[in-house]
Structures are given as C-alpha cells and as structure tokens.
Amino acid sequence: MGKVVIFSAPSGSGKSTIVNYLLSKGLGLEFSISATCRAPRGEEQNGREYFFFTPEEFKAKVENNEFLEWEEVYPGCCYGTLKSEVERIWAKGNIVVFDVDVVGGVNIKKIFGEQALSIFIEAPSIDILRKRLIGRGTDSMDKIEQRIAKAEYEMTFAPQFDTIVINDKVEDAYSDAERVIRDFISK
Ligand code: ADP
Ligand code: 5GP
Secondary structure, eight states, X not given: OOOEEXXXXXXXXXXXXXXXXXXXXXXXXXXXXXXXXXXXXXXXOBTTTEEEOOHHHHHHXXXXXXXXXXXXXXXXXXXXXXXXXXXHHHHTTOEEEEEOOXXXXXXXXXXXXXXXXXXXXXXXOHHHHHHHHHHHTOSOHHXXXXXXXXXXXXXXXXXXXXXXXXXXXXXXXXXXHHHHHHHHHHO
C-alpha cells in the first residue's frame, strides 16, 4: 500500500489553488481524478479535473462497487473517488492526492490510517470566502450562497484532520502545506 494526501475544505477556501501548486513541485504527488455528475465549469475537461458522468452512469458505478467513497455533496450532486484511480497512481509509485469534501476526507483517512495525511484548508473568514467565490467568477450567486451556507458546518470538521492550513496569504499557505507534506513523505 502506498501513501495518500487528503485535502478538504469549504468550497472557495483555496484548496485547488494550493493543490495545483503542490502538484507542480516534483514531490511525486499525483491527483486522483474524481467522478461527478455536475456539469463542467469554465475550462474544465473530462478526465482532467473530473470524470463527468450522467446521474445514471454515476449510479451504475455505485452499484458496481467502483467507488472507494462517494457523497451527495450538494443536493442532487454526487462526487466520488474511483478505486481505479488509487490503483493507477500507486502502480506508478506516486502518492495519491485527494481533493474531497470534509466527510469524504474523514472517511478516506479512516480507510488509510497512518498511510494518509489529511489536511484541512481554511479561509480566514466567511466574508473572505464569499469574496473569493465571487472573484473566481465560476458559480452563479445561487450556487455561491449554497456553498457559503454549508461552509460553517464544514468548518466543524477541521479538528478531525491531521493538520489545518490557514489560507490567508497564499505564499504562507503554500509553504505550510509543502512543509507538512515533505515531513510525511520522509517518514
Ligand atoms: P477551492 O478549490 O477551495 O474551491 P479555489 O482554489 O478555486 O478554491 O480558490 C477560490 C478563489 O480564491 C480563486 O479565484 C483563487 O484564485 C482565490 N484564492 C485562493 N487563495 C487565495 C488567497 N490566499 N488570497 C486571495 N485569493 C485566493
Ligand atoms: P466542486 O464542485 O467545487 O469542484 O467540488 C465541490 C466539493 O466536492 C468540493 O468540496 C470537493 O472537494 C468535493 N469533491 C470532489 N471530488 C470528490 C470526491 O471524489 N469525493 C468527495 N466526497 N467529495 C469530492
């Protein structure tokens, strides 16, 4: 069994920004491409950010036991980690990186135990979170309010993670996350 690094956070906290930075650092990290039945956003491509499935295709994979975990993260909107992604990445000798919701993060940590490092990314405040989601410009105001409404609940999961990284100045968050990952890799 190889190692895995799990990132969870309320939407808009900067998880993708930090994960993309870390993936570019040559640490042997590789992104686990999740499955979802939401529509692609912005420049997203099938098989790069996500595998985009119809609700019927997603359900068939659930019934076929193809997911390590899956959650209905927003009403009517499911996301899941395919077992095949973990196998694909470990077969190359790389460390799996998960970008999952807080419930998925806690569940994956339980599955992999000491082989897993779980990192919770936190924005400095809800107001800043809202500004970042608006600034990202990829979601309707409805979707943004839905994500904000969920954020306070999601924050209560932070103590269940191995490490919390506060994403105030992005450079500080980059170096904090990189340091804990380097420690974990060297263990
Ligand atoms: P998530 O993946 O957690 O939903 P993103 O990485 O997409 O969040 O970040 C949300 C928005 O906030 C993006 O537009 C991103 O460029 C911006 N952002 C991320 N980190 C910071 C930061 N430290 N300061 C200001 N803006 C940030
Ligand atoms: P977004 O729509 O912003 O890409 O993602 C919404 C939420 O779904 C984020 O919190 C993201 O981390 C989470 N997510 C993405 N993939 C998975 C997955 O495979 N499993 C779980 N549980 N959550 C996921």
